[in-house]
Every structure is written in C-alpha cells, then in structure tokens.
Amino acid sequence: MKEPSYMIVIPMNEKYLEDPKNFMDNLQDNEHISIKDMHFDDDRGLVILFKVDDNEYEVEIGPVDVEIPNFIRPAHAFSEEEFRKLDEARVGLGVCMDYEGDNNKCFHDQLRIINAMFPELLAVLDCPSEKLLSGKWVALAAGSSVLPAPRYLFTVQAISDGGDEVWLHTHGLKRCGLYELEILNSRKETFNDHYKMIESFAVRMLESDEPIEPGDGILIGQAAGKVLTLTAVDWKEALEYYPDISLGTEEDRNDDVHNEDTYVLMIYRNSHDEENGIYTPVQDFDQFLDKNPMYMFSNEETKRMSDLAIERIPYMIKAFENKENTILIKIGLLADEEHWEDGKPQHEHIWFELKDVKDGSVVAQLTQEPYYVSGIKEGDTGTYPFSDITDWIIFTKECRITPDDAYLLC
16 A cells, blocks of 8 residues: 655756755755765665654655646646746756655655755655645755644645546555545535545544554534534445446546555535445535535644644744735634533633834734623734734735645745
C-alpha cells in the first residue's frame, strides 16, 4: 500500500543544478538540517541521510527531466512570468523519501530539506498529490513553525465525461500508508459538498492516532439536525450500489492507481445501521445539502489554523496599510457559561472587520450576530489582543488572501 513521497524541484535557475556542490553547501549551512551520511547507490543514485531536528530521513536525490503533465493542477497562484519559466523548464531535481510517524511533519520536513538546498525556487511538483506548489509558498511554509494544512498531503480529483456525472477520488494518501478514497456518481450540483465530505474524511484519517479501518463509522458533519457518518467500502463492493454509473466502473480501473487500496465512501443513516454494518450511498444525504451543512474541524486543525493566522499577522498588518483593502478577522469569544460543555469554557469564532491596529491588539467591528455570546451585537466595535485571532482574510481588488496565501504578499 505505502508509496514513497517523490517531489521534483524546479529551481529558478537551472544552472544551479550543474554543480551539486551548490545545494550541498547550502545544506551544510543550515542549523536545523544536518547530513549524517551520504553514499552513491547504483540503483538509487545519491542517497543522503538527513537529520532534521530530531528526525532522520534517508533521501534519494538525482537530476530528472521536467515535463509537467496536463492533469497536474497548480495548488497556488503563479504569475505569467512564472508560468513562462515553467514552460521553459527542462531539468529539475528529484527528492524522494519515505514517511514514517507523523505524516504532516514528514511533509513539512521534506519541504524544509528542499528549501534548504535552493536559494530560489520556481516550483515543486508534488507527484503523489499531483500538485504544483509555488516556490514562494514552499519557502514560507518551510520557514514556519506551523505545519502545513493536512489537505496538502492529498488531492481530491474530479473526473467528468462532459455530462452531469462526476467521479471524485484522492491521490497522495498512499504515501502516508493509507488507502485512497472515492465518491461515485456525484453530480455537478452536489460534487462541491461531496468534495468536502471526502476531504473531511481524509483529514480525519491523517489526524487519527489509530488507523481508521474500512467499516468504521466517522462523524464528519451535520445538516438539518441529521448527522453525517461516513464509512469506507472496498470499491468492488461499492459498485453493486451503482449499477448505472459511467465513471469509476471496473473498465476504468485497468491500472495500478484506481484498482488497489482505494475505497468508496458510503453513509450510515443511523446508529442501528452503523452497529449492523448497513451502509448506503452518500447520495442519501443529498436531500439535506441545501440546509447549510456543517463539516467538522478537529481541535488540532482549529489550533493549527489559529497558530498560522497569528504567526502571519505581520502580513495582515502590512496589507492594512493599503486602505483599498478590506480585512476580516475571526476572533474567538468566550461563550456564555450556559453553553459550556461539562463545565469547560467554549468559544464562538466570529468574523469582524478590521478597523485599526495598535499595541498588539486590533480594533474590529462585529459583522454578524453571535449565537452563544450575549452583550454584543452586529455592528459593535471592540479591542481584542492578537492572541484572540483565529483566522483572517484580506480582500484586495484582485483576490482574497488567507494566512496560507501570504506568499502572494512576498
């Protein structure tokens, strides 16, 4: 099941690859990354044993021809000049390693190794997830104390035959020792919600301390008072529930990618069905998709997003200097005690519009009515410390920028 994590580094200047001493010298100058061993293998090429903080990785490194397939999608924004350079790129550096332990940490460390080798990156082709990562984003992520979002470890690909049917499936989870996920017979009007379902389930798999086995019920959201509990079913069994589909059929699986270690998401309609292993297609939940469905974030992911937002507040403050920008900030307010759970304080995370920044705090105006916090209403303005910020969005004339997109401001 498990596959290596193979990335192709595309430098800003290909001449930098002509002499390996260039990136080896950069590695030796990095205080967080050290080389413990290095040898040449006839089959694997150059093999380097890296120590990154307290973790060790055996990494295969070697030159490779660059040709970006049409199915690779950019995960980030690239300028016209960057796209031109990508079209002209002919040589890159393959960086291949196995993930053991915390997959998010391994992904982060692989980016750190790459960034340490190259002073200027154009892009990184992350082959397992079939994503093209911006070199600016890689540099920012590698220098961060906050791990990248778990969704970077995989991609949810949507396949259409030009009609209404959509086949959703993931790429990238196998490098984490996990099975890939699918949703069959999605439709153009529902595939965005089905996308969120498959993404939420994949993130839960990545975050779980224990393996999520096929048949396990996983609560990922709710709508109209109905909970959404999903489970993974072998694709061969799942096909029995979709006799009339045209995508994701057995004929579409004549390769090693879509016929091994891939499972279709199905739904448990209630606790009785879950206890008895009675699952049905996820389309049984479609009737509730117009009822403002909510997909759950784990406490770990909520904290990660908050940590990133706080770490990158300087970018938000810089953007605030341009008065043509509008900035929304999400602040965690202490909920009224009657809404605490088991006596533990709870917070409601609410959007405000930024009005001013001063002395490690923000002055912000509430843009919505709270549900669980009394004494404050839409339109009220208050002062809140940076530590209360859990997210922010910058709206420019051209685009919206989140903490993860701060590379656009570099």
